[in-house]
Amino acid sequence: MEFLIPSEQFTKIKELELMPEKALEEEKEEEDGVCRVKEHSGAGELEAQSTHGALQAKIPEGEQELAPATMAESEQLILTLQAVHVTSGDVEPPQQGEVQVLLQRASGCLQSLVWLGEGSPPSLHQCVAISFQEEVYSMQETEVMQFHVLQESVTVASEDSELAVSLAESTELIKLEKAQKEEQLLAEEGVSGKREEQFFLVEARPGDEGSDEIVLTISSLNMEEDKPVPGQAPIEKAKTTENQKKTKEVKQTFRCDACMFTSSRISSFNRHLKTHTGDKPHVCHLCLKAFRTVTLLRNHVNTHTGTRPYKCGDCDMAFVTSGELVRHRRYKHTHEKPFKCSMCTYASVEASKLKRHIRSHTGERPFQCPLCSYASKDTYKLKRHMRTHSGEKPYECQVCHARFTQSGTMKIHVLQKHSENLPKYECPHCAAIIARKSDLRVHLRNLHAYRAAAMECRYCPAAFHDRYTLVQHQKTHKNEKRFKCEHCGYACRQERHMTVHIRTHTGEKPFACLSCSQCFRQKQLLNVHVRKCHDTNFTPTVHECPRCGRGFSRWSNLQRHAEKCGSGQEKPSTSKKRRRTKKRKPAVPKTAAKEDEAAAEEASLISGEQCPGGALPMDFGAALAESEDLDEGMTCEMILDLMDK
DNA sequence: ACGCAAATCGCCCTCTGCTGGGCCAAC
């Protein structure tokens, strides 16, 4: 199918691997080096490697992307592009340095490919024509592909142009740069095809109206076999452009009907067929397990006998096959990692590991949980995940028999619960000791992480960008007498204390006695007054000097007397002579405690601690004068003592 | 067809990090 759109220049895109949604038969044909797209069976994914070894992309089923591609504006210019996955719903205008391609399909066939690229280089045309093999893509109705222009002005090697000779005279084919590291390329592509590379071929030819037309063809190019292999019959011929020469070569391919396997050798093909028939004539005499080949049986028997002919020279390990030894040595000794990720610094010993790693870039999750929406990137994670549905807990602690879904969880459990040498993690900022590294991380995040919005101290205007410093700062306010009287040197911790204190300056006396209309600044003073003057049951406590027998109404007076008398009287915890006119409430945990606290706080208001000089303010009030026990010279302790009565 | 080596598949493992519930002490 071709859509020819006039263009001044031609464009070519290298297509490294395509994975159609449906299994396609491999139909390789050669026509002047142009082959049909090779289709690979597998997990329905496409992973590709740019020719410059710098890019790769994948094409999941149903949302194909063009692989990192190379586009040439002319013979002397190749633009190296990176495919960017977009869905039809989130197409955005291309940015500078991006080229956007719209692919449309109708009736399963690719209908058009259009550059939408506003950000494309000025010399690029807005539209190109394309010729795809219809069965190559299983596309969405409309797909947009975006490419980052990563490289341009790459001069095409002169010898590459020879490849275009066999095309139509007006057709120009530019061979893309060969893969820099074929092994890596193959690993990332997941293909094993030797030198066969697949391209978007671009052909330019005179259009009907004098301007050039360009045609893109997804094709495979066999770089080794410039000449056809004699004696092989063609299976199918390439259909690239009608202007191409129809030089068809003969090449026989044996195709498996049961799977996608093909082989050019009958022997390989026959051997492959045995994988489907289940024909396993070679039986292990030790375990009766059957194998297809003698080699497989021999390797198997070696596992019984312990015969491992390939011994590692650097350790005690030995292996059945040489390949295993090579791999082992790479893992353990040489650390050679030939499979390198082109997107990051990751490198691996095995191609399959690189393939798995690439999924962390692409986000591909081929393994779908049948019971929930979870999908994993490899089979083991899915299997592990399935335990969350089955409830299986295969790992048991040998000490307490607790069971766990993962071995690592059990290991941590044993370490934390049954080990004496617990690892501890110390916070570098506050010396906190935390058992788990992950919890230390949480600690650091919660307490020591910098926060852009400064947090204000609740007591002062100070602000801090981390919670730890804030909390430490706020603790400094804990015993601080933050409330300072502006009329004298008095200071206190609570605002309500200051309120009462201020009355000593204003003369305000809001507490009036209902019996005699006498007013007081503090409720406690009113209570003392009421008990003393209006309560008929009131009996004052008498503190008696044990030496001379003299009685005192206040404990402090007795103390003062005792210093002179020399008795050294200690304050009794509960004076037997003390008589309470009112029993205290039992110590109810909350309310009583709070009332006591309130009383204590009010009392503390006039305690020596808060009253400068340890004495009450001079104008303590006439109420004191009215009382036999109260006077303006009373110390705080005296009043406390009085209140206790 | 055989045999070797490379490629590939598959499984299991460890390490790591995040999350949420329970517990507890401070507020």
Place this chain on the structure above:
DNA sequence: AGTTGGCCCAGCAGAGGGCGATTTGCGT
């Protein structure tokens, strides 16, 4: 007594290492 926040803990997923077993390409 209720709230808040830190710590402990198990659950769970991401990423990667390692190796056994099988399949495939290809020389003989």
